[in-house]
Amino acid sequence: MALVVQKFGGTSVGTLDRIQNVARRALATRAAGHDVVLIVSAMSGETNRLLKLAHETCQIPSERELDVIAATGEQVAAALTALAIQSQGGEARSLLGHQLRVHTDSAFTKARIVRIDGDRIFETVREGKIAVVAGFQGVDPRGNITTLGRGGSDTSAVAVAAAIHADECEIYTDVDGVYTTDPNICPSARKIGRIAYEEMLELASLGAKVLQIRSVELAMKYGVPVHVRSSFSDVTGTWVVKDEETLEDVVVAGVAYDKNEAKAQILEVPDRPGVVAELFGQLSARNVPVDMIIQNTAYGYGDRTDVTFTLAKTDLHRYRGDIEELARKVGGSGVRYDEDVVKVSIVGLGMRSHAGVASKMFGLLAKEGINIQAITTSEIKISCLIAAKYTELAVRALHDGFGLQHASTRDAS
Numbered sequence: 001m002a003l004v005v006q007k008f009g010g011t012s013v014g015t016l017d018r019i020q021n022v023a024r025r026a027l028a029t030r031a032a033g034h035d036v037v038l039i040v041s042a043m044s045g046e047t048n049r050l051l052k053l054a055h056e057t058c059q060i061p062s063e064r065e066l067d068v069i070a071a072t073g074e075q076v077a078a079a080l081t082a083l084a085i086q087s088q089g090g091e092a093r094s095l096l097g098h099q100l101r102v103h104t105d106s107a108f109t110k111a112r113i114v115r116i117d118g119d120r121i122f123e124t125v126r127e128g129k130i131a132v133v134a135g136f137q138g139v140d141p142r143g144n145i146t147t148l149g150r151g152g153s154d155t156s157a158v159a160v161a162a163a164i165h166a167d168e169c170e171i172y173t174d175v176d177g178v179y180t181t182d183p184n185i186c187p188s189a190r191k192i193g194r195i196a197y198e199e200m201l202e203l204a205s206l207g208a209k210v211l212q213i214r215s216v217e218l219a220m221k222y223g224v225p226v227h228v229r230s231s232f233s234d235v236t237g238t239w240v241v242k243d244e245e246t247l248e249d250v251v252v253a254g255v256a257y258d259k260n261e262a263k264a265q266i267l268e269v270p271d272r273p274g275v276v277a278e279l280f281g282q283l284s285a286r287n288v289p290v291d292m293i294i295q296n297t298a299y300g301y302g303d304r305t306d307v308t309f310t311l312a313k314t315d316l317h318r319y320r321g322d323i324e325e326l327a328r329k330v331g332g333s334g335v336r337y338d339e340d341v342v343k344v345s346i347v348g349l350g351m352r353s354h355a356g357v358a359s360k361m362f363g364l365l366a367k368e369g370i371n372i373q374a375i376t377t378s379e380i381k382i383s384c385l386i387a388a389k390y391t392e393l394a395v396r397a398l399h400d401g402f403g404l405q406h407a408s409t410r411d412a413s
């Protein structure tokens with residue numbers, strides 16, 4: 001007998017029929033003799049709908065109130081799922097973030113889990129009931145409702161699995177595993193049988209929304225085995241596992257893209273020590289994460305330089321005034337923005353031991369006539385910022401250019 005955590009995403013609970021399907025699956029696991037804890041997301045489209053209501057009411061809504069509104073999506077889904085289980089003759093109890101409790105910090109809309117009390121879950125399971133936990137939500141030290149960032153139910157699931165020492169954490173979604181790239185934009189994408197935590201971490205942080213990045217961080221930290229699979233079939237999905245030597249056989253494991261970044265260019269700032277420190281120090285004081293940074297003085301440009309960086313589009317909208325004020329403060333002549341950009345990235349453990357991967361990537365993009373606006377690299381990833389209109393073209397060119405459409409040693413056996 002095992003203790004199994006099963007997380008169902010928005011599409012998997014998107015209609016009442018699908019919620020009945022979730023209930024059937026949970027009851028089948030229970031009938032096989034296991035204890036079951038479900039984590040559910042809001043019904044698909046619901047979180048967007050709720051956030052839109054808030055933005056229609058107030059142009060820049062308070063993040064505390066946004067969380068109060070957004071958390072209701074998961075509350076409804078959890079109770080409906082408990083009801084569906086009961087309607088099929090099973091026993092279930094819904095549990096909200098503040099009932100469990102899921103303790104978080106107070107960073108509204110992107111809170112971090114600090115600790116989870118497992119008592120209510122154990123109590124529920126001991127009574128023979130299926131615990132249905134509302135994902136995405138928690139409570140801060142002052143009792144405020146918080147949410148964990150978009151896609152946060154994945155993190156709820158892994159954190160609960162770690163807290164109750166579950167034997168397995170299954171992430172049920174609308175694709176049957178983690179693919180070599182987003183199967184919805186690249187027809188030749190293939191399911192990966194096994195992927196290392198580090199690679200999944202990079203893919204998630206670079207835009208592959210199949211798992212939220214924090215869920216992978218937690219899985220890695222606590223050694224939670226994660227199985228990403230389809231809620232519409234029984235086929236084996238993708239196992240996210242510890243780094244093993246054999247995984248290095250593949251140079252590039254996946255391609256990701258992120259459309260949520262925007263580019264800001266601070267023009268003609270004085271090229272002297274302290275300017276960049278001031279600029280990014282002030283941004284970080286406002287809790288605005290910056291991703292790619294380029295600073296380059298053109299020849300003959302004198303003692304001034306442009307500082308270009310990328311940040312989340314939502315942060316650009318919220319902090320545009322601050323950025324312009326900062327630009328003035330450091331002596332810049334103005335700020336230019338570009339929101340029509342996308343970051344495409346390749347990821348793979350094998351890059352550690354292979355040279356020439358970057359130049360191959362640049363060559364594949366050049367062959368399609370795609371201009372690269374910024375580049376960043378780390379040990380196991382390379383990212384390029386390009387015009388958003390080339391997203392699909394770039395992803396497909398990189399995917400097939402690195403041979404990801406072919407069978408590999410990573411395939412599920």
Ligand code: ADP
Pocket residue numbers: 008009010011012041151172173174175177178179180181182183184207208209210211254
């Ligand atoms: P859920 O609602 O179940 O949490 P999400 O929409 O958050 O599902 O994540 C699943 C989606 O992630 C897929 O439908 C797919 O479009 C997208 N995706 C992006 N990159 C990948 C990838 N490499 N492998 C699988 N899915 C991916």
Ligand code: ASP
Pocket residue numbers: 009010041042047048073135136149150151152153154
């Ligand atoms: N419902 C939340 C969202 O849409 C959380 C999740 O689905 O994981 O982002």
Ligand code: MG
Pocket residue numbers: 009151154209210211212
């Ligand atoms: Mg998701």
